[in-house]
Amino acid sequence: MARVLTIGEYLIQQLYRRGVRHVFGIPGDYVLGFYDQLLRSKLQIVCTGDEQGAGFAADAYARVRGLGAVCVTYCVGGLKLANTTAEAFAEKSPVVVISGAPGVKEREKNPLLHHKVREFDTQRKVFEQLTVAATVLSDPQTAFQEIDRVLHAAESYKRPVYIELPRDMVARPGIARSEPSNLDEASDTLSLKAALAEATEMIRAARQPVILADVEVHRFGLQEELVRLAEKSGLPVAATLLGKSVVGEQHSFYLGVYEGAMGREDVRRYVESSDCVVLLGAFMTDINLGIYTARLDPARSIYATSEKLSIRYHNYEKVRFQDFVRGLRRAQWRRRPARPIPRPPKMPGPTAASGARRITVQRLFGRLNRFLRDDTAVVADVGDAMFGAADLNIHHRTEFLGPAYYASMGFGVPAGIGVQLANPKLRPLVLVGDGGFQMTGMELATAVRYRLNPIVVVLNNRGYGTERHIHDGPYNDVAEWRFHRVPEVLGAGRGFLIETEADLDHALREVERHTASYSLLEVMLDPLDRSPALERLAKRLAAKL
DSSP states (O other): OOOOOBHHHHHHHHHHHTTOOEEEEOOOGGGHHHHHHHHTSSSEEEEOSSHHHHHHHHHHHHHHHSOEEEEEOTTTTTGGGHHHHHHHHHTTOOEEEEEEEOOTGGGTTOOOOTTOOSSTTHHHHHHHTTSSEEEEOOOTTTHHHHHHHHHHHHHHHTSOEEEEEETTTTTSBOOOOSSOOOOOOOOOHHHHHHHHHHHHHHHHHOSSEEEEEOHHHHHTTOHHHHHHHHHHHOOOEEEOSTTTTSSOTTSTTEEEEOBTBTSOHHHHHHHHTOSEEEEESOOOOTTTTTTTTOOOOGGGEEEEOSSOEEETTEEOOSOOHHHHHHHHHHSOOOOOOOOOOOOOOOOOOOOTTOTTSBOOHHHHHHHHHHHOOTTEEEEEOSSHHHHGGGGSOOOSTTOEEOOTTTOOTTOHHHHHHHHHHHOTTOEEEEEEEHHHHHHHGGGHHHHHHTTOOOEEEEEEOSSOHHHHHHSOOGGGOOOOOOGGGHHHHHTOSEEEEEOBHHHHHHHHHHHHHOOSSOEEEEEEOOTTOOOHHHHHHHHHHHTTO
């Protein structure tokens, strides 16, 4: 007879079955029993310096691998994950938040146990607002079913979920279902057929159709379907900033990033002059739409997401996003005649006399663009680190990550850790401002501990650059750190101070050879220097003040 699994063991088994191999977090007394079970399992615990670092790392891990997990203690740990979980919800990243909690028996007569805030269910109520499903595993008879339900919701909706694990339930045997339930929902056959018929007819009749692909193509693993659809039909593909790298940007059919008036003018004109825009998995956010400067006419649009499908003004119910995209790819297409499409401009290259020239934002990104390799994943924090990176040429799909909707600073360094653990074949190039690095940058200690080797580029313009260009004041300044000397503090890694283009060239040659640990490049920039994209964004935001 097979041994009955405990509740904690079943949770671990189901995470592993869904592809999770690492669990990020920080231990605490309410979760130590579960940590012991993790230690004896096939999952690896990754202890970070702070819970927020664990949350960002799990978010990035989920974006690359399909599901991430973070495990912390009750309230003092869990509530520090509120921000990173909110980001995962806003940007559709399936992170499993596991929190230890006081035991069920301990809660009798409502005692004042440490870490408690108001009531024992206060933390659960908070996370119900930040997740697509939440549960407290307080009943052994239903615990396995609740785990199945919540993990299924994470995979189905590509959003975070919350599992609270009272410490006296971790080692309790659970009760398995006599018959496994089928939680999957299928598309309505007739609705799907009618939607595909209308969509293909509209695309075939269009003079200049174009695909605008976004984040849900990443989340639902439909990148290959998108490539095959574009190649088969001859439709060009543009991406949003949040969806950047949805396809490898070397493809001949790739237009570039569409950001309304914030983006390249030639891409904007091509997309907005289209008589049929096929929006696949697109988020209509202010930044994705260039602070709502985008001009996309619903009467000329096919808009498909996991939550909605509309063709012109016709809405279709019960059609799964995955089924619609795959149906478009399987349709009979006659390859369209090639039309001239915008090609990305060449970024500035070095000149014979440029070595001693002071580095600028534009020259920095031009040089980084030539530094990218097939195994480079670009992770961009908020600010010019992300806006300047919009025109980098990403070689393969899902190798650019940035919080381009929720826009929480501090994502970059811990996200680089999550990316490299999710796919060890990738070496992260982390782009982060000096303000963002001061929030979570010391998670480089975690990179050292787990033998990772990200390349971290700190854009040091002595303050919050985006805010400075919107509305300046002394509140936009940050304390001055010698970022390049962080390796001396951690006793590992290499640091470089970059003031000229020659400094940058030398540092990039060195970090390419230095693979044993992380490298940190502190790039000294003029406080008012900025990328063209940030200049356009700042003007739009300043006009709203």
